[in-house]
Amino acid sequence: MRTIVWCEGCRRGSDAADPGLALDGLRLCAQCLRLLARRIEELPHMYEECGRALGGSVPSGVREHTSGGPLPGMTINATAVEVRTEILGTLSAWSGLVAEQREVRAPRRAVDQLAGFLLRHLRWLAAHPAAGDAAQEVARLARAARRAVAAEPVRRVQVGGCVEPDCPGRIVATLRDGGLDERMRIRCDADPDHSWTAAEWTLLRRALPDAAAEERWLTAQDISRLWDTPVGTVYRLASEHRWPRRSRGGRTYYSELAPHAHFTRHPRRT
Ligand SMILES: [Zn+2]
Ligand SMILES: [Zn+2]
Known part of the structure; x- marks a missing residue:
């Protein structure tokens, strides 16, 4: 008898709702197990988002600390730093517990690796006496990460290399409150005279014959903010028009050429 x-x-x-029945052999109900999986899956994305909230585009698995002072115009967001540290620490701690007790090799200390590892051992973790703690901690962390990302005052997205002849700069778009900051325009980080509005940039980019050689990759969130379009629409367009994509660190990146071409034909703003 069970x-x-x-x-x-x-x-x-x-x-305060009544607790659900735990799944057979586990200590979590179906709903809590699903939520735990989804949140663990999302943490590497949140980690990256928090990195961007620090003022730069931080590709997954790259530098955690930078030396020297902040870049001009960069905003320090302490909460995002703390959340990043906590995400890495928490995923690491639970992976450590799993690895030790299951006598398997612990993954490398990188958020996407740790999250992948925990997802592979999720049912085991859900049966563990500490399952409730894990669920609670991950839920708290996901909430904190969402808050930190939402509170981000300014975000800079690298759009690509500067298109002016012989300029070694990178073109950076400044985003504020989730949208493109029109006052800031899109500028080159090497020469302040190299700057464009979003509309100019789209046209300019398209006119360049060697644009394909300078292909850059953007997340759906980047595209959504750069072209002021809901993320859902970006995903729909990407799937409908088969935008070239690649996956890295559990994240999907789209070739920036596809949204440039699309929004040039269908401008959002006039
Ligand atoms: Zn539950
Ligand atoms: Zn430049």
């Missing part, structure tokens, strides 16, 4: 086990995740959750 004894009734209440979900440890529900019992620790903030909502």
Whole structure:
């Protein structure tokens, strides 16, 4: 006869609803298990987003600390730094527990590796006496990460190399409150005279014959902000028009040429 086990995740959750029944052999209900998986899956993205909130585009798995002072115009967001440290620490701690008790090799200390590892051992973790703690901690972390990203005052996205002849600069778009900051325009980080509005940039970019050689990759979020279009629409367009894509660190990147071409034909703003 099966004894009734209440979900440890529900019992620790903030909502006062009655706890669900734990799945057979586990300590979490179906809903809490699903949420835990989704949040672990999202943490590497949130980690990256928090990195961008620090003022630069931080590709996954790259430098955690930079030496020297901040770049001009860069905004320090302490919360995002703390959340990043916490995401890495938390994923690391739970992976360490799994690796030790299951006697398997622990993954490299990188958020996407750690998250992938935990997802592979999720059912085992959900049966562990600490399952409720894991669910609670990951939920708290996901909330903190969302807050930190939402609170981000300014974000800079690297769009690509400067198009002016012989300029070694990189073109950076400044985003504010989730949208392109029109006052800041799109500028080159080497020469302040190299600057464009979003509309000019799109046209200019398209006119360049060697644009394909300078192909850059953007996330759906980047595209959404650069062209002031909902993320859902970006995903839909990408899928409908088969935008070239690649995957890195659990994230999907689209060739910037596709949205440039699309939004030139269908401008969002006049
Ligand atoms: Zn539950
Ligand atoms: Zn330049």
